[in-house]
Amino acid sequence: MKILSPYRNCSQWFRGNTHTHSTLSDGEWPLEKVVGYYRDRSYAFLAMTDHDIFTDLSGFATPDFVGISSNEVTVRGRDHIVGLHLTGPMAVHTNHHQRTVDEIVAQGGLAILAHPNWSWMPEAKGLALHGVHAIEILNVVCNYLEYNGYALQWWDYLLRRGLRIWGIAADDAHRIPYQGARGWIVVNAESLSAETIVQNIRDGNFYASTGPTFQRFEVVGGAIQVWCSPAVEIRFLTGAVGNPALRVKGDALTHAEYTPRAGEAYVRVEVVDAQMQTAWSQPFFLEPDWRP
Numbered sequence: 001m002k003i004l005s006p007y008r009n010c011s012q013w014f015r016g017n018t019h020t021h022s023t024l025s026d027g028e029w030p031l032e033k034v035v036g037y038y039r040d041r042s043y044a045f046l047a048m049t050d051h052d053i054f055t056d057l058s059g060f061a062t063p064d065f066v067g068i069s070s071n072e073v074t075v076r077g078r079d080h081i082v083g084l085h086l087t088g089p090m091a092v093h094t095n096h097h098q099r100t101v102d103e104i105v106a107q108g109g110l111a112i113l114a115h116p117n118w119s120w121m122p123e124a125k126g127l128a129l130h131g132v133h134a135i136e137i138l139n140v141v142c143n144y145l146e147y148n149g150y151a152l153q154w155w156d157y158l159l160r161r162g163l164r165i166w167g168i169a170a171d172d173a174h175r176i177p178y179q180g181a182r183g184w185i186v187v188n189a190e191s192l193s194a195e196t197i198v199q200n201i202r203d204g205n206f207y208a209s210t211g212p213t214f215q216r217f218e219v220v221g222g223a224i225q226v227w228c229s230p231a232v233e234i235r236f237l238t239g240a241v242g243n244p245a246l247r248v249k250g251d252a253l254t255h256a257e258y259t260p261r262a263g264e265a266y267v268r269v270e271v272v273d274a275q276m277q278t279a280w281s282q283p284f285f286l287e288p289d290w291r292p
């Protein structure tokens with residue numbers, strides 16, 4: 001069996017938010033104030049994703065902060081696709097899922113399926129799309145609005161069927177501070193630029209969180225090993241319905257490992273801390289037929 005780790009263990013981790021609104025669409029705060037809010041909280045990167053508007057954030061770059069120019073594209077009402085790291089406006093507003101993903105990809109961007117539960121999108125529709133890089137496994141504003149911001153089951157549905165797709169937590173903040181800095185991703189990279197952040201998201205070299213941190217991931221001797229901030233539970237999930245494949249409990253756990261078993265197609269890791277906050281790793285994909 002071969003274990004494909006998305007993690008490269010670069011020297012630095014950068015926290016950021018990939019989904020945010022301002023008065024350019026239906027957010028309450030102007031763009032500059034929103035950027036300042038995240039900068040003040042030591043975010044290293046931020047994407048502004050006002051509805052159907054391309055927002056160029058390249059002018060906000062400093063040595064310890066980068067903006068990622070983006071757009072949240074509406075496709076038929078409540079279906080939204082975030083185009084992360086675009087070069088300009090969408091050429092045409094097609095109102096078509098696959099054509100929207102295709103244009104985001106053609107611009108060199110990442111296509112992120114936003115808040116699938118709030119959209120009432122059937123999982124099979126997500127499965128049929130080609131070229132989507134990630135889905136929002138936590139969209140904070142949707143918990144504020146309708147308590148349907150978590151999409152872990154949605155993610156496992158796609159992963160179980162062989163889709164290699166990453167999981168993102170994002171604020172989708174419209175009302176700051178209430179919806180700000182509550183769900184984020186942390187990207188592992190050798191340096192900070194819009195390009196290095198986007199490339200490492202593309203490769204899955206990041207994790208999602210509402211609090212805990214991962215420090216390191218290793219694959220050693222057929223085992224997946226993780227190191228994290230003090231946790232009360234670390235669990236390894238393989239998409240099987242029911243219990244996780246391994247659930248480790250303690251008071252201040254900082255390390256755990258799991259050896260994948262025959263028949264498993266992927267393993268992902270969740271860390272829960274004493275405040276009941278969670279960090280989610282990206283999936284490690286398993287290739288059972290691989291021979292050295």
Ligand SMILES: [Zn+2]
Pocket residue numbers: 019020021049072172
């Ligand atoms: Zn949004």
